[in-house]
Amino acid sequence: MLSASDGRSRSDGTERDPLTGALSRAWLDDVLAEQVAAARETGRPLSVAVLDLDYFKSVNDAYGHRRGDRVLRALVERLQANIRRTDRLFRIGGDEFVLVLPGTSAAQASAIAARLLAEVETMPFEGDPPLTLSLSLGIATFPDDAETPNALLDIADRRRFAAKRAGRGRALTREGVVLPASAPGTQGDAATAGRAGEADLIGRQTEVSEILERLGRARLLTLTGPAGVGKTGLARHIMELLRGAFADGVVYLPLAHVVEPSMVPAVLSAALGFGVPTGQRNREPPAEVLRAREQLVVIDHFDRLRDAAPLLTELLAVAPGLKILVTCRRPLRLYGEHVYPVPPLAVGDTETAPAVALFLARASVRSSSNAPVGEAVAALCARLGGLPLAIELAAAWTARYPVEDLLASLPGGGEPGEEVNPGDALRDLLDWSYRVLTPEQRRRWTRLAVFAGGWSVEAARAVVEEPPATAPEVEAALDALAEVGLIRPVSDAANPPRFTMPGAIREAALARLEVTGEADVIHARHAAWYLTLAETAFAHHRGADHKRWLDRLDEEYDNLRGALGHALAKGDITTAARLGAVLWRFWERRGWAAEGREWLASILEHRMALPPEIEAEVLNGAGVLAWFQGDLEEARDRLEASLAISSRLGDAAAMARDLNNLGLVLRQQGDYAAAEAHFTRCLEVQRSAGDAWGQSITLGNLAELAVLQGDGPAARRMAGECLAITRDVDDQRLRALALCTTGVVLLDQGETESARTALGECLALAESLADPRTTARCLTGLGVVALMQRRSAAAADLLGRALDLWSQIGDRAGLLESLSGLAGVAGTSGNVLDAARLYGAVDAMHRGAGVHEPLLLRRALERVEAGIKVQVSPEAWSASWGEGQALTLEQALALAREVAGREASAD
Template structure:
């Protein structure tokens, strides 16, 4: 029943009572508390508001000096953030226990570890306070240790500080380390380790509330969570950047939200592979490369295979990614063979689709021109001839920085080369121990240290070679391991003199690991090298195995010859190891059989995808094809190289819808051209079927003349062999080509002929496709009644088949029809459903179309602010994916929306709604602002 007037004196009395009491111990412990006071109903009428107010005042109490109480909101301090250690109670308890053990034992160390930015320095400051209260003399690692006077001494070393400890002195050490640091050689027994974890969402919210002295909105909190990953240092930096950019906006309730212009930026593309183990012994190299990237815009990590270039590049990229507004993107180039494939790999990593009529390199350059991005190009030695492309990208994109890995320098202007060194003795030992423990062997001891050190030197400090050797540490004692490996390397020495010394060492280590495999594992290891970019269990099974496949794969993973990606369940080989296995396969009598089995498996996958890409699981199929595309490309190359043209044609028939959706579109046309160029190799019926997707892809790239020629040949061949389904497809392709050329009467004739054939064949998918294209054509010609009839029939068929893409296209047309009829609620319902489906499929074109139409709906409904926001969002989306066909439409509509939004209403006020009006397409004209729709094909 305490009222507001009595609450503060009561709180102050409580703080005094606690401060004046000593708790038993040696020395006695004193405690101070700070209290924030909130009263009902003056400070809030619900628990959340009261707790928020009390928490804010608790923070103010600490800023005014610990051991007090605050019942007001007057800020008298100047700090930028709270000093409280959130979620560190367990860690501080460990510090207390360490102090107790240290007082008993006299010597010992405590390691405080965690990722960079987790708050080492702030935690160490609290350690100093705790130790002082416990009677220790606390000194910095960079200062002198006082002479003995009977008082226990604790040395505190922050990240990067090297402690200088007098030998045989009774003292303790608390030192901080990052996850990437190598072990510190301090000469003291390690009594305990404290792991500092990133903040939980709850702690981050409390910190943010205290820092802003107000409640953060959900939008602001979600944005910050994504940027800082719970790391205190990053959170503080992001909030400071928000303040500098005017990105924090106070709301009417005393809380805070984020400025809309910051939300409009694309989310950071931090698409980096996550290594399964910690980086060992590369602290100095990591910091040096970070410094080089801050000085220049192109750094190349150079060194032999197995030296750890990729692993180091990932650690550096992870550290720096938050410093770029668009994050970091990893581009694997191990399976790339020419400059065009390199550009395609970069576009794929950026999630870019090809733009009709534009070289893919130009599309990439346009996308990166205003980006702030770290681009990691891995294994660039595969395409050194394409090094000039890197220079071209950097010249056109001043906000992009490139980090490349290669066995040779790129020789590009502005390049800074960093030669990645082998591991020194101590980090090499630490790496061996890490991987030996993973293999079930014992760690490094004083007895085994000399032999393991000799082993690491024998392997030239190459991380990959050390990992391979450590994987066998469960079989032999370290001395025997050294002897076996030394003998094996000596046997191989004479046969590889053309290789650099370290490459001979690595090849010897891989060969030794191979020799130790049992025959089934050797058999599988060699065959798996045929896979590009990885494989799954089904693919491995298709290559012909001996014994238990799962057990054999597990054995290869345990020996570090194969990598298991646990999140996806896929397997892969490091490129250096795969090159060794490929050399073995090249001299294996069964090599042709292995390549043929690989091609057959991925031919089957391509053919199954043809059905999957038109059904309810098309998103999953598109993702799978993206994962397996390097294997599919390899299968295509093998079939053409071995005159298996019919198999190559079947692969194309399976993949053309995937190509049409913007993935490898130009490459798809090239494969189709290569198949069609072998005129004598294809039966007439199969050639007719291949000509159809060739026509569709040509039309997709706005090459309507070529599309018409290909469609006509397809139609003639299909009719000659009586293939009515292919004839219907060919009619559809001819209609698409005629539509693109503006020949609407001819297009109508072809689409109607296609519809008639599909109905005769009782094929719902083809019928829906023809109806969809007739809908679009009717909209272009301004025949709303006809469009309505076609759209209803089309949607019914697409929904029955579960064809997500067909449904979203039909809904977009239906939305346009409803707009033309003045039915804004009906249009909005159709378009919002279409928008959701587009986002489910990851269809950026469909998403932009739906947003554009929703913007027009908002304008018709009188909500100009919402209309402008949606139209501009659609415009930005079309620009980002290179949708030139509709970009001008969006630009025109956005400009009109902006002018309308800026025009004052009569009387100086803005009514919330106005009566809906109709939009009417112009007959026989190119599509207007709402008439552009994607194609069914």
């Protein structure tokens, strides 16, 4: 906890921090006390921000303190350039700073924070390699949050830590989370969400208070009500209010476009960050990962997935610190479920009535000469049953029709006291909307319903429009539908135009599309468009642009799910298979491996209907995802079947792919001779084809196999060849993999400083590429380097982070390697018996979990273990080691995290 009385007196420090040029910690107490006194006297606000760089220890660990010092100096230059002359920046230690903002309200401080976050995150720090870093900030404001200097610092500091738990790269204020002002992909969504959020909250103060109160005493709360009543908006607002209240943050999981209940476990797995244990694909959540969670999970649109609802009970059973907020039109009918029916907005005849206030707020943003009339507005809101979505849609139409005309066009009078079914009201308004559209607009609106999640102008032109429509013509047509509320824009001037359709409106449009008889044709166009997108992205998996294409698939994932689901439902197995064959890399690299296995398993149920080359692609993807999650038997079966087909077809590229992937499985099963034969044959095929990229991958796998076999010279030679190839290939991920292999080889041979350099460069690349597996491998290697250099605090931090990532990925071998490293941390910091327990647990789990492959870093870890064992008697070591043999994975993880936390606190 920070305190304004913790610093040195002003007389024994200089004004400026000598390293960074920020004000010295010694001056903070007096300056903050003076500013609080001035704010109290003048009545002006005062804000205080506590901030630091995320993962700054990794910079020092990977590149040394001189590089870290340069980063800090550059950081202060950036911060000073983006604050006012009256603001004061203090360095209080390490990478931690305090920013005092006189005359600044909470809202103004949020704007400053958004600018600072963007300034740091969007411009890499110079050096080799350039480093992309982020900030976490906590903000407190006088007098709303606190009225004394110490209390302001304490609240801001606690919010800084909460911002880290919520995901880093953000600020936290009393109003909620602040993201970077120019964060890619967030600006347009944030703007749209803000408008929607304001509408959702008009007249909802009572509901918000009641939901918060019920959630305080319930672990599972379901918001129910008809489509369009505002369940999603309320849930998202509650999520933002509580974002800093849970130690592990808040997770938002929209399920509107998940097509099957069987997919829910995999989607939950990816969202909550727990991997699939060895040999399993679709199962109950693992207690060892979730037991200690303190988290709010907001699950939106559970309506079509109610068969998966019992999984929520299982989650709550294994994670006592978990709370779940669900939106669904009807209760889930689970034990322990609390239900909150979200009511329509109250209707009245004054502007303060919630329904009327919403209508006026929405109508005011439309440029219309048909100004709303008070009595007619109240009557129209009553006719619409107070349903927010219907009210917003009606308000949008005021740009073209007077309110009286709208009211007269709807059946029923909306008289005071008259019962109105909100669902009927929305349907009536949509029927009227359809009638007043032109034939061309009707056709366009119903066709647009095939899109799930959103679409670009380019996609609409290909799927919905008839040639020769130009992009400007299509954009103008979409804008016209957006003006009357049937679709919504979700992007800003900084991004290409994008649109979406509210769920309840989309349901009505889909029903009309079926009536037109052209639904199958439009769905086929939709699938063809997204198949082309996925195949193009797959073609770029080698090269500098692969991350950009992965990001594109992320943006369109709801549409890709929709195309897959519709193709399978209609029996178009070839289209589904072609999609699955090119999406497996995306599923692997973006954490959707469990869901991907479900899709591919469904496709392979019809494998006899597939062309052999596509069947082989699907089998390969299924095999890689099974290997990724530790299901070695399934992985081997799938990959051997793929190799048999590729060999029969004489497809050299496919054969090389299958040989390499099968070699990885064989290596992990401990069959080194077979693995080496597969890698060697793969390398021959790649050299014949001149495939430099593939050769680098295979040489890296051979180098690591040589490490496992104890052949140091061969490992070094092949790692050198692997890395040399990347100098001529413009592919950052390929270079990251080569650097990781190089670091492993150097570490195995005891060259810790050289290993640290290679792994540090790899870590920077892996984190910038959002590659969790390579990031985890680098963190593990750097942790072992720090351990061997007796930097226990750094080792604890690095290995603790690696442990969390391996747990999320579900990689048992990586998890055991990190556990073994943390055993070394315990031993080198004096907790020798805890070390023995962890070593015993690692041994038992390694033998009992089907992990046949020895740990890749075992020689470095064994050197550490040997130095620890001699500190106690053989009897004491043996007894504690035996206790570790009996530990469950959950218990071993808890002990390891305790070790990491203890060492970090000591630092």
